Amino acid sequence: MNATVETTSLSQRLKTETGHEHDRMEQLMEKAKVFANKTNYAQHTLAQYYFQQDVENLYRHAEVEKIIPDLEVRGRSQAALQDLEDLGIEPQSEEIATLNVGYPEALGWIYVSKGSTLGAAFLFKEAQAKLGLSAEFGARNLAAYPEGRMRVWKRFKQALDDAHFSKEDQDKVIQGALDGFSRFGELLENLDQLK
Ligand code: HEM
Numbered sequence: 001m002n003a004t005v006e007t008t009s010l011s012q013r014l015k016t017e018t019g020h021e022h023d024r025m026e027q028l029m030e031k032a033k034v035f036a037n038k039t040n041y042a043q044h045t046l047a048q049y050y051f052q053q054d055v056e057n058l059y060r061h062a063e064v065e066k067i068i069p070d071l072e073v074r075g076r077s078q079a080a081l082q083d084l085e086d087l088g089i090e091p092q093s094e095e096i097a098t099l100n101v102g103y104p105e106a107l108g109w110i111y112v113s114k115g116s117t118l119g120a121a122f123l124f125k126e127a128q129a130k131l132g133l134s135a136e137f138g139a140r141n142l143a144a145y146p147e148g149r150m151r152v153w154k155r156f157k158q159a160l161d162d163a164h165f166s167k168e169d170q171d172k173v174i175q176g177a178l179d180g181f182s183r184f185g186e187l188l189e190n191l192d193q194l195k
Pocket residue numbers: 011014015022025026029030111112113114115116117118119120122181184
């Protein structure tokens with residue numbers, strides 16, 4: 001009988017090795033008082049829009065399309081853009097932070113974006129309760145997928161694990177995720193200056 005080697009899946013490594021950054025995001029969101037008023041919320045939506053633009057730019061890698069089912073190209077940045085219109089804001093920046101991000105690092109960025117839809121369930125409730133927004137006005141970018149967040153998330157994690165990356169490539173995906181969190185953190189830290 002072959003000895004089985006205990007290995008940690010990529011999805012598990014991502015959760016464990018980027019968890020500290022997730023905690024930092026929660027703290028930054030709290031500090032930014034995103035739901036205290038519509039101005040703060042609009043600036044947060046701008047951050048979401050820029051981040052989604054960064055992530056969607058990575059869908060250009062042919063390998064990404066092969067590995068990840070239902071990429072929903074331009075899905076969330078379009079929703080955020082419509083929300084911004086509802087809120088009377090037009091994004092002024094066309095800067096994309098991921099022009100030099102390669103593959104498989106790209107998958108780490110996409111992990112950050114896809115995973116953030118889980119926390120968005122809570123944010124969506126806040127946007128409804130505190131600001132009177134909805135899936136049709138102002139909070140489209142936080143609304144659930146018709147199929148349900150958890151199902152889509154599980155399928156995404158499975159796709160990452162099924163790709164059977166080497167340890168080196170897993171490290172690159174994790175670095176991509178850390179870079180993605182870092183970018184969103186920068187946006188959150190500078191929320192009131194975003195245009
Ligand atoms: C107040 C803000 C936030 C709250 C309350 C929150 C909450 C959550 C919750 C409840 C989960 C699901 C945990 C589970 O069921 O296993 C989750 C997962 C996740 N969130 Fe957040 N989140 C927030 C902000 C963010 C932000 C800003 C990002 C990224 C920019 C983010 C990225 C992720 C990722 C990648 C996961 C998946 C973790 C994993 O299982 O691998 N979250 N979050």
